[in-house]
Amino acid sequence: MTSQFALRQVRENDKWLLWRWRNSPRIREVSLNNLEIPEAAHDAWFEANYAKMRDRTILVEASGRPVGWFQIEKWDESDRRGEWGIAIGEPESVPLGFGGALPLLALSHAFDRLGATTMTARVLDVNRNVRSMMTRLRVPVTDHVVDPTREARGEPADLTVYEVAPGDWSGIRRRGQELLPSSVWRIFEQLTTKAVEG
Numbered sequence: 001m002t003s004q005f006a007l008r009q010v011r012e013n014d015k016w017l018l019w020r021w022r023n024s025p026r027i028r029e030v031s032l033n034n035l036e037i038p039e040a041a042h043d044a045w046f047e048a049n050y051a052k053m054r055d056r057t058i059l060v061e062a063s064g065r066p067v068g069w070f071q072i073e074k075w076d077e078s079d080r081r082g083e084w085g086i087a088i089g090e091p092e093s094v095p096l097g098f099g100g101a102l103p104l105l106a107l108s109h110a111f112d113r114l115g116a117t118t119m120t121a122r123v124l125d126v127n128r129n130v131r132s133m134m135t136r137l138r139v140p141v142t143d144h145v146v147d148p149t150r151e152a153r154g155e156p157a158d159l160t161v162y163e164v165a166p167g168d169w170s171g172i173r174r175r176g177q178e179l180l181p182s183s184v185w186r187i188f189e190q191l192t193t194k195a196v197e198g
Helices: 012-022 039-053 098-113 128-137 166-179 182-193
Strands: 005-009 057-062 065-076 081-088 118-124 159-164
Touching: 005 182, 012 039, 012 065, 057 098, 065 098, 081 098, 098 118, 098 128, 098 166, 098 182, 118 128, 128 159, 128 166, 159 166, 166 182
Parallel strands: 081 118
Antiparallel strands: 005 057, 057 065, 065 081, 118 159
């Protein structure tokens, strides 16, 4: 069975889907805030942030079903800088190697659609899969560590900080084409040549 993939903006009815994904032990393990988020806290956060999330929290759908997301965080509209984060919410619903496409999708959205000048990612060392992909893509590492602690508990966090400028993006994209399985690369190309759905 072949899935049809699409990107779309976050919607109001995604509130509890994102909460469920975010609270999964698999995602919490590799998140700077690794505590379980109570329903009330998530509800308040979503309501306060929904309007500005529209073009910065993008869901990936397979055959009309959300399977993961990327987000542009801490976005500064004036200098067009921000951070990016990624996650697969439904790993059983995506092809092997699809996780490697998520950083590329986030960077494509940031540079090609939002006109970013600098994008940063903080990846915990325990997240070996993402760190390995970032190394293979040769995403530049920076010494500008914002906060080397887990945000919720203040406990030490070993992490790597990546910083990408527009001039880095084309090389990262080219290496992605070389590294990703051809079936996943075709999905990436399909997603980045279509408009993000509302």
